[in-house]
Amino acid sequence: MIEVAHLTKRYGAKAAVDDISFTVPPGRVTGFLGPNGAGKSTTLRILLGLDRPDAGTALIDGRPYRELRFPLRRVGALLDGAGPVPERRAIDHLTWIAQSNRIPRRRVHEVLDAVGLGAVARQRVKKYSLGMGQRLGLAAALLGDPEILVLDEPVNGLDPDGIRWVRTFLRDHAARGRTVLLSSHLMTEMADTADEVIVIARGRIAAHGPLDEITAGHPSLESAFFALTGDQGPGW
Amino acid sequence: MRALLSAELTKIRTLPATWIALTLTVVTNTVLGALAAIDTVRITTANGEVAVDQVGTLMLAPAYIFVAIAVHAAGTEYHGGQLRVSLAAAPDRTRWFGAKLTVAAAVALLAAIPAVLPGLLVQHGAAGDLASGRTATDLLALLAAYPLLSLLGFGFAFLTRGPVTPLTVLLILPVLVSTTLIGLFPQVVRLLPHEATLSLLGRAADPATALGRGAGLLVLTGWAVLLVGIAWALIVHRDT
Numbered sequence: 211m212i213e214v215a216h217l218t219k220r221y222g223a224k225a226a227v228d229d230i231s232f233t234v235p236p237g238r239v240t241g242f243l244g245p246n247g248a249g250k251s252t253t254l255r256i257l258l259g260l261d262r263p264d265a266g267t268a269l270i271d272g273r274p275y276r277e278l279r280f281p282l283r284r285v286g287a288l289l290d291g292a293g294p295v296p297e298r299r300a301i302d303h304l305t306w307i308a309q310s311n312r313i314p315r316r317r318v319h320e321v322l323d324a325v326g327l328g329a330v331a332r333q334r335v336k337k338y339s340l341g342m343g344q345r346l347g348l349a350a351a352l353l354g355d356p357e358i359l360v361l362d363e364p365v366n367g368l369d370p371d372g373i374r375w376v377r378t379f380l381r382d383h384a385a386r387g388r389t390v391l392l393s394s395h396l397m398t399e400m401a402d403t404a405d406e407v408i409v410i411a412r413g414r415i416a417a418h419g420p421l422d423e424i425t426a427g428h429p430s431l432e433s434a435f436f437a438l439t440g441d442q443g444p445g446w
Numbered sequence: 447m448r449a450l451l452s453a454e455l456t457k458i459r460t461l462p463a464t465w466i467a468l469t470l471t472v473v474t475n476t477v478l479g480a481l482a483a484i485d486t487v488r489i490t491t492a493n494g495e496v497a498v499d500q501v502g503t504l505m506l507a508p509a510y511i512f513v514a515i516a517v518h519a520a521g522t523e524y525h526g527g528q529l530r531v532s533l534a535a536a537p538d539r540t541r542w543f544g545a546k547l548t549v550a551a552a553v554a555l556l557a558a559i560p561a562v563l564p565g566l567l568v569q570h571g572a573a574g575d576l577a578s579g580r581t582a583t584d585l586l587a588l589l590a591a592y593p594l595l596s597l598l599g600f601g602f603a604f605l606t607r608g609p610v611t612p613l614t615v616l617l618i619l620p621v622l623v624s625t626t627l628i629g630l631f632p633q634v635v636r637l638l639p640h641e642a643t644l645s646l647l648g649r650a651a652d653p654a655t656a657l658g659r660g661a662g663l664l665v666l667t668g669w670a671v672l673l674v675g676i677a678w679a680l681i682v683h684r685d686t
Contacts, residue, residue, distance in 0.1 A: 255685075260534065292528075297461060
């Protein structure tokens with residue numbers, strides 16, 4: 211269970227996140243939607259203890275992330291701007307992550323095989339394509355077999371096969387009673403994957419509820435999103 | 447803590463820059479040791495032609511290649527967004543920084559042995575004074591200087607969020623800043639890291655900037671403690 215309560219984060223005079231509250235229950239895939247600069251990434255960074263809030267709390271199973279002893283066994287995360295050193299080999303990147311949280315070495319090979327990188331595990335990451343880099347990020351998130359997944363744009367750069375694999379994996383993860391918080395700009399993909407949706411705009415929660423409630427009265431999640439965020443849609 | 451120490455050791459061991467820097471340091475130190483031993487190459491300075499061995503800055507040059515090991519260990523945390531992965535894996539920032547610092551210091555100390563020993567043996571072996579107290583003192587001074595300069599660079603890399611600026615500044619300080627200021631402020635110049643290191647090694651170029659070996663060690667330690675302390679404060683308080 212993820213609980214965010216009255217979270218606020220300011221950069222100078224601008225509030226990136228302004229008094230937001232929501233919960234992400236287990237057993238569901240919860241989508242986290244918002245335009246660029248709406249506060250999604252800031253919220254996720256605070257949730258994972260990477261940035262400090264000015265007010266409010268973000269808790270994982272009732273505790274701040276920073277208090278978790280071996281956090282990767284509880285929470286797997288894929289974040290924008292968080293990745294391996296390009297000169298390092300993929301297998302070495304996952305090895306140090308596993309060591310840091312006392313995750314068995316065999317998991318490194320298991321997750322590399324699971325995301326289809328087993329054959330190229332000894333290549334340096336700088337030789338990877340965008341999609342392969344994304345698969346490596348997913349492998350790192352899955353390393354500790356965590357109860358909770360926090361994924362920011364997980365299908366970015368993936369081929370159709372990879373996108374389907376992620377969708378199926380997340381649905382199965384939630385079906386096993388686990389928690390998934392999924393941020394994405396791909397509305398069709400989100401509509402196919404999420405059970406619940408949180409919409410954030412200009413640092414505030416614009417809507418939160420089951421997918422069918424959010425889309426009620428709209429032809430699609432995309433049009434509901436534009437209506438809720440006050441965005442005019444395509445045109446820039 | 448053991449888990450974090452193993453993780454940080456794997457990080458530093460699997461960076462190509464670590465092995466490249468160590469190899470280059472061994473090679474340049476050995477070549478300089480050989481040149482000093484055979485004394486066939488002379489360097490032209492303001493005081494006329496002198497032996498390679500008499501140009502302290504040249505003999506210390508390999509240390510700046512060696513420093514790249516610790517600087518890269520710290521600076522690459524900001525490369526590709528690794529710092530966020532590190533802090534997500536180890537959210538207690540003081541523990542994480544402590545583990546990283548411990549590994550960087552231990553690696554610098556252990557790697558300094560193969561880095562300086564061949565050059566020292568070649569140089570002192572040719573002079574026939576391998577068993578002398580001077581050789582032991584020089585070895586101990588080098589084994590203090592290399593890790594301390596490394597820790598200074600390690601802290602600096604966190605301050606500048608990358609490996610390039612610390613290495614550039616550490617190289618520019620002796621080449622440009624010291625040579626420019628030495629006539630005006632010798633009392634200040636001798637407290638700069640490069641000059642303090644030369645004093646520690648007993649290789650101060652100018653009597654005006656010379657400190658005793660002990661004082662050089664203290665000044666260099668002070669620089670390392672200062673920069674590592676600033677780095678720790680930044681890691682604990684700064685957002686990613």
